[in-house]
Amino acid sequence: MRGSSGVLPPGTGVVRAGGLSVRVHWPEAALGALLGALAVFMALVSLAAGDFAMGPEEVVGAFTGHGSVMATHVIVEMRLPRALTGLGVGAALALSGALLQRLAGNPLVSPDIVGINAGATSGAVLAIVVFGGTALSIAASALGGAVATALLLYLLAYRRGVSGQRLVLVGIALTAMLGAATSYLLTRAELTTAQRAMLWITGSLANREWAHAVTVGAALAVLMPVALALGRSLSLLQLGEDTATALGGRVQPARAALLLTATALAAMATAVAGPVAFVALVAPQITRRILRERSAGLWPAAACGGLLVVCADLIARTAFGGSELPVGVVTGIMGAPYLLYLLARGSRVGRSG
């Protein structure tokens, strides 16, 4: 069912079922499915791998109820929620990055660079240090910090329109300020609390339980359809503010809704696992490059994010002998060189776009 209309870009078709019709970009759908399958496969691998290594039959046994009590407990109560949390966090961060990058037309406008993650972090550390850090207070505080930062960012970067470059630079300043606030909170805490907060700041999936998986899953279930529905206005916004307005798009509400959705996604991911570095920046760029497109599709980016986090966590958990590293250290060490590579390639990075 390939599209025959000359208006649609190459590779795009329309799927009709009854009264509904959905536009489908086939390469994007294929890549999304492939990356999604890979992510699920790596998640299954991570169920088997670890200090207590298990074979495939034991993993299957745990799900079908034929495994030993011990193996079932390790897989269903410990590794499965962790893997699902990783998938969800990666998908949410990548989706947030893809939305923001397309919104600003600049690959660097991702929640970790422009300060949204830093806002969520400050909020969450505040909750840990001052309010004792129950899961609910951390999530609420992270969400509050992220939304406040996003608002501030938008207001401060707005000057006859928002340029991607100004967003990045204002974001760097906000990140520095929020970082100072976070550091201050760390000096005010008991050492044990500071240690807990520091682990959280680095981004970690250690000891994640079903509550975490459910939180991030629920956030995705609500926000992902919103993001996909807003995707249409996204391509309109990319034409430029004036053109979009002329074509009848309601630019400001669409943009505000997108920004809010992206912020909420990043905030919920950060609330669950901490600011896992660079996933939001890198995942959409990888899919963009594979598809050789100007902008990344949302589905493939989300799948790629999940894949990255699950792989990074597998490395963090198993590659360093008996002790495990926080997943954020691994993504930071893998992601920063990629950002440097983007800069060195000079591909539109650091320009207004």
Place this chain on the structure above:
Amino acid sequence: MAHHVAERPASPGPAVPGGRTRPRAGGTGLLSGPGARGTGLAAAVAVLVALALASVLIGYQTLSAADVYAAYAAFTGSDTDLVVRHLRVPRTLAGLAVGAALGVSGVLVQGVTRNPLGDPGILGINAGAALAAVVAISVLGVSTLLGYVGFAFLGAAVAACAVYAVGSLGPDGAGPVRLALAGAAITALLGSLTSAIVLRDRASLDEYRFWIVGSLAGADTSALLQALPFLGAGLLLAAALARPLNAVALGDELARSLGTRLWLVRGASALAVVLLAGAATAAAGPIGFVGVAVPHIARALVGPDYRWVLPWSAVLAPALLLAADIVGRVVVRPEELQVGIVTAFVGAPFFILLVRRRRTAGL
């Protein structure tokens, strides 16, 4: 470039060399003429001295000038004498030295990269120094200050070189935004490594969390004396660079045709920045935004001539740092806000203001 930036760049292309400050009439600052600049500098020094005095007197325990005099002239070992000799005076001296180092290194970074947003912190130097210091403490077991300072220097130097190298790899050279972003990337990378280390070692986390905020409170005289030669060398080198930097400001080609050896100026500036920022960071932890803000204030006052901007920055930066430190001691009494927190909360809005004032193309 189908993109929704509403404003249109005045001229496409790379950063405008002279575009650091919006040029006032004739490119001079508020104070024109050597007389006004000299008198102004003397006044600024007077303000600095007053702030230094205030920094000795104001704090949890407010002292009088007589107390300070007595602590040195008639030392009795009383609490007041000890506070003066071991807390307030070293702290004030550290503020003077660290401030001058940060201000001057900011001028050098901005001058040699022609980058209005240049700052040792933004260019990854602090993160390099932090990682090296943490490695020294936690992995190698270094505990003497000289060891730390050496490692901090090494880390600062490596990070600065890496940021500059990556920033200048792209097709159109080391643009300001490119450098700032390379700095952000390197900072994130080094930060990941730093947290990997401190998370494994409770003791170094405890040191690290108090160091990373940037504070003058821990300064002691002997540590300061050890850092002093490095700071002195950096300041002397900076003084020698004033004239060449004026040439560099004209653009590479013009500077070359005026007989400036660019590689020498860049190398010497980098060395001076590493000496100054490395020593400052080793002594007080990373303190942001002083290095970016002060050169702008100095240029607004005396114009773009580095022979004036450098000494003015060397006076204004410690004044700013001491003022921030005093504010930090007063606002949350009886607790203290570390000076790095105060400068971040004053400096970041200033940085945002700079970003907003510039046209996109000029960056």
